[in-house]
Amino acid sequence: MLLYIQFDSEVPIYQQIKNQIIRAIASGELKLGEDLPSVRQLAADIGINFHTVNKVYNQLKQEGWVVIHRKSGVMINPDLKAEKTKEYIEYLDEIIKNISAEAYLRGVSKEEFMNIVEKNYDSYNVIKGD
Structure with a gap:
């Protein structure tokens, strides 16, 4: 790596x-x-x-x-089992609030923003095969 x-x-x-x-x-x-x-x-x-x-x-x-x-x-971790918890969702929401606010202020459209999020999220389907 x-x-x-x-x-x-x-x-x-x-x-x-x-x-x-x-x-x-x-x-x-x-x-x-x-x-x-x-x-x-x-x-x-x-x-x-x-x-x-x-x-x-x-x-x-x-x-x-x-x-x-x-x-x-x-x-x-060979036994990696990262779980979605309420605390993690709250943490994720807080991060996205900050990122989306800056994107909005910089003139990134909702469509552009969502495309970026989707493209990045979809690039990680290797492990779970979603």
């Missing part, structure tokens, strides 16, 4: 890494049970502090996307 980090972006580096790993899982680029690089290796590959990668891996672990074994390292 190749990560594309935009060092001049307003999005923090740790968030860019986390987002790209989650997208790679959803697209099937990263398979359940697949090993990820060690904290130090990924940090060296990208050219960032290892604490940043450690933060990403710990957040992914807390959210259930990865498992961390002291001896064997970090892997995509």
Whole structure:
């Protein structure tokens, strides 16, 4: 998996890494049970502090996307069963409120917005086969 980090972006580096790993899982680029690089290796590959990668891996672990074994390292959770919860729907609604408000203010039509959402959502049907 190749990560594309935009060092001049307003999005923090740790968030860019986390987002790209989650997208790679959803697209099937990263398979359940697949090993990820060690904290130090990924940090060296990208050219960032290892604490940043450690933060990403710990957040992914807390959210259930990865498992961390002291001896064997970090892997995509082989038993991944991300569930839709009431809390997640509320979180999703809040994110979409912000994104749709900015899109509206920038003149993106409802049709354009919905097409973008649909195109992106449909690109992730690899795992579930929806």
